[in-house]
Amino acid sequence: MRIKDATYMLALAFLAGLGLNAAGCATQIKRSEGAVVSLTKLTAEIGNADKQLHTTSASLQQVVAQKDGNLKAAYAKFVDEVGNLDSARERVKSIVEDMTARSNEYYKVWEEEIDQLASAELKARAQERRTQAVEKFGKIKTAGESLRATFLPFFQELKDIERYLASDLTSGGVKAITEVITKAEKDGQTTSEKAGTLITEIQSALAELPKLPGKTSGQTKPPAAAQGSSPAGQT
Numbered sequence: 001m002r003i004k005d006a007t008y009m010l011a012l013a014f015l016a017g018l019g020l021n022a023a024g025c026a027t028q029i030k031r032s033e034g035a036v037v038s039l040t041k042l043t044a045e046i047g048n049a050d051k052q053l054h055t056t057s058a059s060l061q062q063v064v065a066q067k068d069g070n071l072k073a074a075y076a077k078f079v080d081e082v083g084n085l086d087s088a089r090e091r092v093k094s095i096v097e098d099m100t101a102r103s104n105e106y107y108k109v110w111e112e113e114i115d116q117l118a119s120a121e122l123k124a125r126a127q128e129r130r131t132q133a134v135e136k137f138g139k140i141k142t143a144g145e146s147l148r149a150t151f152l153p154f155f156q157e158l159k160d161i162e163r164y165l166a167s168d169l170t171s172g173g174v175k176a177i178t179e180v181i182t183k184a185e186k187d188g189q190t191t192s193e194k195a196g197t198l199i200t201e202i203q204s205a206l207a208e209l210p211k212l213p214g215k216t217s218g219q220t221k222p223p224a225a226a227q228g229s230s231p232a233g234q235t
Contacts, residue, residue, distance in 0.1 A: 042095045043202050049088035050195040056081040056158065057188045063165070064174055064181060071169050082158050089155070096144075136205055143198040150191045157184040 059074070059081040066074045114130065117123040161180060165173055174181075 038095065038099050039202055039206055042092065042099070043199050043206075045088070045092045045095060046195055046199055046202075049085070049092055050192055050199075052081070052085045052088045053188055053192055053195070056085045057185060060158070060161065060181065060184070064178075067171060071171070071174070075165055075169055079162055082162055085155070085158070089151070139201045140198070140205060143194070143201045147191065147194040147198050150187065150194055154184065154187040154191045157187060 056078070059078040063071065063074045063078050114123060114126045117126060157180065161177060161184060164177055164180075168176070
């Protein structure tokens with residue numbers, strides 16, 4: 001998950017509350033609204049991906065629980081859910097890439113608007129706000145990188161299990177990779193926890209955004225899947 005450049009776009013939204021120049025006010029508000037919408041959408045998709053992770057974990061546990069006669073159906077369900085998890089990952093990736101593509105423009109405008117401030121006091125205030133924003137959204141970058149570092153190997157474990165069982169779909173085959181399955185379930189739990197951390201950091205940033213004219217706060221309620229739940233089948 002590439003979060004780095006997107007943090008600059010997010011931080012730009014703070015400028016809507018600084019009252020820079022009158023000519024750029026409407027543009028700033030529009031960009032700020034776009035940042036809120038993007039982050040809200042990203043939060044929702046991460047929550048959906050986390051929920052799908054739970055569903056995929058549960059389908060793998062069903063494979064383990066089945067006897068030879070039922071392995072084929074359970075395995076087919078597991079394969080489908082792994083595919084659904086990959087699709088969820090792609091949706092998150094698409095949003096981040098879109099945000100990243102626009103971040104350079106936002107960052108440039110941000111700098112230009114600060115430079116146009118005639119008041120030394122307001123310019124200092126804007127620079128201070130910028131520094132605070134970068135620090136705040138830097139936490140999103142850290143959380144995003146941490147999630148990516150756990151999700152990628154976890155997903156590879158799922159694909160390895162899928163490929164192995166494709167050639168040995170028997171109770172003996174499942175038993176032979178018990179340790180691999182146990183590790184995947186544990187890594188899934190860790191990935192889910194880190195998804196929750198990223199959602200928390202994004203929502204914390206949204207809560208800091210100034211309210212825009214005619215708009216309510218950008219803060220959103222965490223998706224149900226991200227509120228401390230553990231992968232299905234685990235207690």
